[in-house]
Amino acid sequence: MKHYPPEFKADAVALYESRPEATIRSVAADLGINPETLRNCVRAAGASRPRGRRSPEAAQPPAPLEAESAASRNKVRELEEEREILRKAAKYFAGGDALVNRFQCVADLQCRYGVKRLCSVLGVSRSSFSYWRRTAADRAARQAAEAQLAVRIRAVHQESDGTYGAPRITAELRETIGEAVNHKRVARIMRESGIEGVRLRRRHRTTIPDPAAARAPDLIVRDFTAAKPNTKYVGDITYLPIEGGKFSYLATVIDLASRRLAGWAIADHMRADLVVDALAAAVRTRGSLAGSIMHTDHGAQYTSNSSSAFVEACRSAGVRRSMSAVGSSADNALAESFNATFKRETLQGRKSWPGGREARLDAFRWLHRYNTRRRHSRLGQRSPIAFENAFHLTPTTLTPAA
Structure with missing residues (x-):
């Protein structure tokens, strides 16, 4: 069993007291010690801390926007069909993938105007639209998987005290879920979910040289590597x-x-x-x-x-x-x-x-x-x-x- 000095035990107990939302296990994990060791230190010190509320679980990402076809169909008037279709289609091109938006427009308006007419006016092929509609279940599954991944990403980000960026979150996910996760996908989901790592701030200079001091030679010469530890x-x-x-x-x-x-x-x-x-x-x-x-x-x-x-x-x-x-x-x-x-x-x-x-x-x-x-x-x-x-x-x- 390791023997820890009194200063370490006192600081460990003080850290536990200062974090009401943390458990014995999480604080011990941060310090790299056994939870029972920290628990014994807390008991020996007679420490106590105010009751805190645990951090709420990561919020679920917002559900996808509902299709606006119902409002569009209610506003249809007896005008020239093509002009009416284009007017209704305009709202589908506010952002995102233009081709996907056209497919969605066809899917939403096909009951009134028919697939053939809509595809002709919007400039898409019926075969492409049919393929897009057949693969809807696969897309829904991918969206659900990304929603679950976003929850995991947010959990890892919170566990790192909001410091991890995409590379470290990717490494953590690969280790915890046991499957390959592309760092570009993680970065994209983080952008879409508004999750960011901590960025660099400029530091204040603290080095104050002594002009009369004897100098030692530079044995590193900017080579900040070593073949093995403790060298x-x-x-x-x-x-x-x-x-x-x-x-x-x-x-x-x-x-x-x-x-x-x-x-x-x-x-x-x-x-x-x-x-x-x-x-x-x-x-x-x-x-x-x-x-x-x-x-x-x-x-x-x-x-x-x-x-x-x-x-x-x-x-x-x-x-x-x-x-x-x-x-x-x-x-x-x-x-x-x-x-x-x-x-x-x-x-x-x-x-x-x-x-x-x-x-x-x-x-x-x-x-x-x-x-x-x-x-x-x-x-x-x-x-x-x-x-x-x-x-x-x-x-x-x-x-x-x-």
Whole structure:
């Protein structure tokens, strides 16, 4: 049985208390732990939370529009037949497939004018119309299947907190329903249903270089790949905006092979202790980082001087330091991309968190979910821990340092 530190248990209980609509099982799944473990933590803490209402099930897509033939037939007057047909047919061409609209017009008006006359006026062949009418049952079945698929898509989208786009939803559907689903079809249904993933927002720069700092060589050279986990890492700091103009700061350590968040720390400052704590969390997660590369930008927290806390922490852990060029975000692009994804999927269009506790709990949930459940496009739409399982690495609980 895994042994979790008190800080992890306290944060797990706090996350459960903050989400009245969530169950023990769903919160435990987000954190990658056994539901009984979380239940025992909640009981031990004597935690309670207000009763909440569960999210309603995804609304069924609107039923197809009813044919407007009855209203049209009631308005028929004794005029020239062809002119009357064209006038009635005009409303069928407001949008959509023009040929299908003509077939529908024939089907709706055939009792009054006859198929032959309608097809002649509307410029369609009777054989094509007959085929369209014979395949009506198949079309209805396809529409019903797409309606069911739209319900599944909406459920997956809601389960991802509204963050997944078409590629990740497609991967989730393929795994859960066990059949091939075309990503273009998923994208089309999402457009028709008004379902969107979270889009990128511009970030605020937090890297403040120290001009007097000693520089480490660039051992990555923009090659953000690795043959196996626990060989190359990137680190960075991003800010978490709090209402009232305040900030918290998140430091991360990310594995380049599996994209796993091996270590992280949150604090209300950007001192060197923040990045040292994140590195220490990565050491606890992996057991050892000896021989690996740690690539960062030129932020003062990482450089300072040769006797800085971070430099000493890397030396003690047996980590080789690597640094990007000054002022070049592309040289640490993977960490920058991770930070952008984290903030757009947690803030979801908001400008800030109400307070530091809310920011920490959102980060706590998302960062664990990122490792255990969130699908990554560079990993074949697998989560980082699922990807690492292919290397026979035992996933451990990721514990924040601060």
